[in-house]
Amino acid sequence: xxxxxxxxxxxxxxxxxxxxxxxxxxxxxxxxxxxxxxxxxxxxxxxxxxxxxxxxxxxxxxxxxxxxxxxxxxxxxxxxxxxxxxxxxxxxxxxxxxxxxxxxxxxxxxxxxxxxxxxxxxxxxxxxxxxxxxxxxxxxxxxxxxxxxxxxxxxxxxxxxxxxxxxxxxxxxxxxxxxxxxxxxxxxxxxxxxxxxxxxxxxxxxxxxxxxxxxxxxxxxxx
DNA sequence: GCGACAG
DNA sequence: ATCTTGTCGC
Numbered sequence: 001x002x003x004x005x006x007x008x009x010x011x012x013x014x015x016x017x018x019x020x021x022x023x024x025x026x027x028x029x030x031x032x033x034x035x036x037x038x039x040x041x042x043x044x045x046x047x048x049x050x051x052x053x054x055x056x057x058x059x060x061x062x063x064x065x066x067x068x069x070x071x072x073x074x075x076x077x078x079x080x081x082x083x084x085x086x087x088x089x090x091x092x093x094x095x096x097x098x099x100x101x102x103x104x105x106x107x108x109x110x111x112x113x114x115x116x117x118x119x120x121x122x123x124x125x126x127x128x129x130x131x132x133x134x135x136x137x138x139x140x141x142x143x144x145x146x147x148x149x150x151x152x153x154x155x156x157x158x159x160x161x162x163x164x165x166x167x168x169x170x171x172x173x174x175x176x177x178x179x180x181x182x183x184x185x186x187x188x189x190x191x192x193x194x195x196x197x198x199x200x201x202x203x204x205x206x207x208x209x210x211x212x213x214x215x216x217x218x219x220x221x222x223x
Numbered sequence: 224g225c226g227a228c229a230g
Numbered sequence: 231a232t233c234t235t236g237t238c239g240c
Contacts, residue, residue, distance in 0.1 A: 037230080039231055046230090047231080079231070081228035087231095088230070109231095111229050120229065141229045179229090 003089045014119035025132040025185035031061045033103030034207025038215040051075035056214035057095035069098030070218045084121045105132045112181035113165035114143040126184020133183030134191045171199035
């Protein structure tokens with residue numbers, strides 16, 4: 001399979017992903033991956049194809065980092081809500097494929113079913129890699145729901161046209177909640193379970209935090 | 224027609 | 231995504 005390069009191709013791929021019915025994945029002993037793309041400091045707006053970028057992925061086993069890969073890359077297009085795969089999809093795939101092995105489950109900075117065609121980048125990247133995925137974002141794309149109570153670990157459902165598409169989750173009692181999105185082969189409750197296990201120390205799940213740090217460190221070193 | 228709208 | 235200022239804590 002190849003990443004779509006045009007809006008029409010991506011929309012067609014998203015429609016297929018929305019009705020795909022992969023075998024549900026159940027968490028056993030976990031290796032958890034995280035991946036992240038950053039852009040130059042001072043970068044603003046939606047950008048364009050050719051923007052410099054840094055993509056990183058990390059692999060954690062028993063909470064310890066056992067793999068890391070960072071690659072200098074180039075954005076494939078501008079950012080447009082609902083079409084994030086056109087900008088970051090191939091970059092994230094390249095970062096994850098650079099790991100010593102694929103994770104049991106991968107955390108992605110993107111939505112899943114919370115998407116105009118129910119096929120956000122977390123789902124798309126998981127399908128592409130053949131790896132179960134969970135999306136984590138700062139806010140929903142289209143879904144709505146009340147914030148959970150200010151207690152660490154509290155969660156509340158997010159709905160899109162009547163469908164449960166994810167959860168608000170508060171990793172830290174006093175701080176803003178994050179959004180947890182079931183991705184490829186992952187149901188909402190499993191997604192929540194995976195992310196909770198990764199938030200022992202920080203608001204941002206550890207695999208995403210380490211991938212973000214790795215990408216930004218590379219950016220600082222290579223301008 | 225206009226604003227909203229993951230990163 | 232990135233920016234901004236102070237603030238709290240290890």
